[in-house]
Amino acid sequence: MDIRVQAEPFDLGAETAAFAARQQGMGAVVTFTGIVRDPPDGGLGAMEIEHYPGMTEKAISGIAAKAATRWNTGDILVIHRYGRLAPSEMIMMVATAAVHRAEAFQAAEFLMDYLKSRAPFWKKEIGEQGADWVAAKADDEAALGRW
Amino acid sequence: MDVLYFAWVRERIGQPKETVETTAPTVRDLVKELRGREERYAAAFADLDALRVAVDQELTDFDASLAGAREVAFFPPMTGG
Numbered sequence A: 001m002d003i004r005v006q007a008e009p010f011d012l013g014a015e016t017a018a019f020a021a022r023q024q025g026m027g028a029v030v031t032f033t034g035i036v037r038d039p040p041d042g043g044l045g046a047m048e049i050e051h052y053p054g055m056t057e058k059a060i061s062g063i064a065a066k067a068a069t070r071w072n073t074g075d076i077l078v079i080h081r082y083g084r085l086a087p088s089e090m091i092m093m094v095a096t097a098a099v100h101r102a103e104a105f106q107a108a109e110f111l112m113d114y115l116k117s118r119a120p121f122w123k124k125e126i127g128e129q130g131a132d133w134v135a136a137k138a139d140d141e142a143a144l145g146r147w
Numbered sequence B: 001m002d003v004l005y006f007a008w009v010r011e012r013i014g015q016p017k018e019t020v021e022t023t024a025p026t027v028r029d030l031v032k033e034l035r036g037r038e039e040r041y042a043a044a045f046a047d048l049d050a051l052r053v054a055v056d057q058e059l060t061d062f063d064a065s066l067a068g069a070r071e072v073a074f075f076p077p078m079t080g081g
Helices: A012-021 A055-071 A101-118 A138-146 B007-013 B027-035 B039-044
Strands: A002-006 A028-035 A044-051 A075-081 A083-085 A090-098 A121-127 A130-133 B002-005 B017-019 B052-055 B058-060 B071-075
Touching (some): A002 A055, A012 A028, A012 A075, A012 A090, A028 A101, A055 A090, A055 A101, A075 A101, A090 A101, B002 B007, B007 B071, B027 B039
Parallel strands (some): A002 A075, B002 B071
Antiparallel strands (some): A028 A090, A044 A083, A044 A121, A075 A090, A121 A130, B052 B058
């Protein structure tokens, strides 16, 4: 399990290649990447991501451990950034490996659903008109129900 | 005990962290104490449904015991991913 919480950007291609290369006996690797949306009106100047150092790493490790047990994944990688990000910058990525693709896809979806509302990150959108904290959506909480 | 605030809770209270001397048995009792301090606390803790709490970095609820707790954090629902 490789969990990284960092301000620096990451190289999606290099991370994915390295992750795939170190798997043994796995037939599937799935990755997901979250990107700061660039709205059509160009109103978003930046996204500021705050987190809870210490708890963040623990919470992500706990979520990843659950996924690993449930889908018998070969390995799990989670990289999540914090600080100020510009539109089109990558916020985070997950990678999962499993013997077959169904398990790798499900483990990745589970990780994303839980990271959204159980890992202590908060997003603030900074635009020309001011800054607003992104509100959690009822859908995000409801998504946990399917697991 | 250390009390931490994140996101808009931090902004409303005006600081990220403080040390609080308290004998509050539960999180709810601690909130009651904080609310009584100053208007900025009353504003931050006006609606508990809009808040989440972690005791010693584990997500919990407002009825959780503070016995032996070293760190309590208040924040809005998380928006990671």
